[in-house]
Every structure is written in structure tokens, then in C-alpha cells.
Amino acid sequence: MGRLKAKSDYEELRKARIFENQARLASLGLHKTISELRSVTSSPKSDKTHVRKHSKVDYSSTPLRRSARLRGKSPPKQEGLGYLEGSDSSDHGEKKGSTNGHLVRAKRGVRWHKISEEALARRCESKGRGSLYDPVYGICCHFCRQKKLCGEEDCRRCGDLDMAQPCIGKTDCSVCHSTNGILCRACLKVRYGEEMEEVRANKEWICPHCIEDKGINPYWICNSSFCLKKRKMVPTGIAIFRAREMGYKSVAHLLMDELQRADKRRR
Template sequence: MVSTRRKDSEKGEGGAVEEGGGGQYEASRAQRIKENMERMKTLGIADLSKNLKPLSAPPSLRKIKPQIKPSNDPPRRSSRLKDAPRPVYSEKKSPKKAHTSSKKVEIHIPAGEKPEIYSEEHEKLLGESATAWTLFVDGFDDDGQRIYDSHEGKSCHQCRQKTLGLRTSCSKCSAVSGQFCGDCLHMRYGENVREVNLNPDWVCPVCRGICNCSRCRRDKGWNPTGAIYRKATKLGFKSVAHYLIQTRREGAIESLTDGDEKEGSSDALPLSVIEEHGIAEVMEQDSDLEFEGDEHDEEQDDN
């Protein structure tokens, strides 16, 4: 039952509330309070209820942020770091600075089970390109990362990676072994994938017998070359295949390396022999490229 409040105009003289409405409710309420007090006295809990502390109001759920008053004091700064540049917290790698050292470029490939010797016919099978190829663009995103795709991507025979990008097609085998990505074809064989795709008679390095991927080299009894593209180009060679074939010609190695190679050394020609061929001396600068086909090839074979 909802009580109704009387306006001051409805009150009688002396402020008493007229009968009915609010007056009846107040009288009933007072009667209930009286009955409750008598019942508590009968139970002996009237005096106990007086000692109970009132419940405290629940704390406010809203957190009040402390107000920080601005300070007029000068900022505390170490005198040791006063003139030092501010630190830059960035995850991006800064480009490597080229530096020149006194160390000469030397390529060492461990000797395999069989000697690695090429003929004049192998040199005739080396590829050429009329236009330049830009590395790390085709099949890479805007951040310079390779785009791997197990559905739309095609495998590369050299690096064994299933990524997006151009691939070659061999007119002789028409197999997956004839597929090379643009970067591997350029670094390892000195050819341009766009040019070879316009040639319907193009034959892949596997069918030509000059493939230098780790799997093909092991089948021939030779050890993998590793990442030697940058060193080979610094020595004046167009690609890894050009370096291998032109420095390991049949009949020329024994006469040129007489006294230079020690027993148990690697198959690679020493730098002194390369210089005797008229190749300019090159000083070593940075490390090898971050991506090279044979590096990824090694990872796949090890797994």
C-alpha cells in the first residue's frame, strides 16, 4: 500500500494529520513497532540489539583517481646522460653498414667422395641473361618477407620452398625438378626467369647436368656449396654455377694447383689459382646474402 503525503493545506490546526490516508498508516506502523519491541523483550534480545553496530555503507564501485598536482621542481636527470641521445625502442633492424677488412675472399667447399671436374661442354651449357634481375622482390611482400603458400605456391627445385612468384618450366622433362624460382635461377645459374619463360626450348639445369643444389651434388658424390653467391660475384663470377664450372675445368686443375693444394684440403681452388686466371683481387666486405637457395635447401634436407 502506497502512502500519500498530505500537503500543508490538508493539515489541521497544530499540524496534525487528518484521519484516513497517511494518518492511519502511521498509526498502524507505530503499533507494529510497539508489538515488535514487546516481543524482543519477551525473548530477551531487546538489550542485545542496542549493542549491535549499524552496517556500514557499501564502498563505492567507482575508483577515484588520485589527482597529481604538477610539480614546479626541475626534472631529475642524470648529468651523465644529459647530453646523450634519446634511446630509440624499435624492433626494425637497421641496415648493415658496409665495411672493408684486409681479409681476402676465399671459398672453401669440403672435398666430396668423387673429384668435381667439368669439361668444356659443361661451360657451353652455362646460361646467360640479357636483362637484370632484382633479388628479393618477386614472391616477397612489402616487408621483404617471402610469401609461403601451400595451395597456390609452387615448389622450387633449388631451395625446396613452396612460395608465390614466377617459376621456370623445362621443355625436356616438364617435371617439378625443372621448376626454379627467379632468385635461385639468378644467383645459382645467372639466368633470368622472365627470359627463359619466353623460350619454349629452354632446358633446366637438372637436364643440362649442371644443377648445383645440395641433393644433386650429393648424388654426384660432391658436398653442398652452401651460401657462396656473394663471394662468387665478388670474385668476378656471374653465378655459383659459373664459379664452379670455370674454376674446375678438366685438365687445367692439376697443372694449375700443383703445389698449391695440400693433401686432404677442400675441392675448391685456392685464391692464388683464381688470381692467376686474371680475376681481380676482391676484399671481403659484408656477410653472405640473407636468402640463398642452397641455404634453404640444406634446411629441408636436414629435416
């Protein structure tokens, strides 16, 4: 009974305070101000987000846009680039054509690819890796990844731009014939200690990848950054100076000796 009486006393006091506060607000004229603020802040139902009506467009009367290839028209020629007469660019296979006596192959149509005589004259300035970059005729070296025309004077591919001929300034593995076996003269000597003339004379030359796969030379590996990362090894960078100071023929010979010593320590 004591708790119920205390609760009723609290309710009476609460109601008395509410009435007192309301009377005070009325005397100060604040009821009107509060109602005005509520009417401003509350958004009416008519101000709801406007829903945009979707209007369907009729495309039946609109002519379809088609490319020049589908309309049977030849694409416009550009300066320095062009398309061979009578070539069907819709053919997805390889196309062949001649521009100024040079063979050109390209996917999805044959385009002209011109190299100035002035640029070709600079081709043999660097015999190691070549000095002229070309995305069409150049062959990418597996180590330095330079897609350049070779600097060999008697290379018909890079000199005459005849893609039917092999590049004598890049190696070709007799086993895999893959990009792993393509090395330029400089990388072949610095990284693996071989001369291009000896490789060209040896029709059964095998690239470092195939030597490792066949187990011909123990601890012999390809030391390109790609291959070292695949083996979770840190790329060597420019290690030829350290290799020669230590008396090694190439970077590959230095790594081969280091791997052999590390294997002996583990045993």
C-alpha cells in the first residue's frame, strides 16, 4: 500500500508541473511559435519525391547504325596507315599483303605499316639489342623484353622487313620454339655466356628453360625476372659486373654455383 501511495503522489506532482509549464508557455505566447515551427518543418504529403514516368521510345522507325564493314564499304585511309585493296576485313584469320615490297600480317584486317628509310638506317647502330623499336616486325627478347629490330646487317627480316624470314639476331630453341627461347645477342652473352654466332651455327641449340627441364646441366636455370619470380627468387638485377669480378662467365654461371653451394649446405 505504501508503494502505491508514493506512486500516486508522484503522478499528481508530475501533472501539476505539466499544467504549470503549459500556463507559463501560454503567458509568454510560445504555443503559437511552436506550432508555426512544426508546420514549417513537417513536409506535406503533396511534396513527396516525384516519380518520373517512363516513356517508351519506338525505335522501329529509326534506321539502324551499321559499321562500314557491315555496309560493305571500305574504311577510310589514313596517313601512314591504310588497308590493302580488295582485302576482306571481316576475316578473323591472318591476312597477308605487300606495302612497298614489305610483307604485313595483322589480325582483323591488314593495315599498312611503314618504316622510314632514315629509321632503318639507324637499325644497325646497336648490334647487341638493336636500336630501333618496332611493334610489328620486332621480336621480343625473353630477358630484356625489348621488341626491337636486330642490329645484324645481313638479317633479311629486320633489314628488308620480310616477316617470312627468321630474325638472325634472336635465338630460337630447337626443342620448344617458344618465346622462352628468344634472346637477343646482348642478353644471350651477358646472362648466359653464349655467342650468337655459335648459336646460329648449332641447329640443335637448346634454350635455358629446356636445359633445366631435361636436367642436362644441374643447377642451370633461366635468370630472367619472370622465371626467378616464379621460383620465388629475387631477380638479380644488373649482376654481370659482380659475376665477372668473381671470375664467372655470365650471371647464369654465378647463380648455378650459388645454388650448388646452397644445396650442399642444406645437406
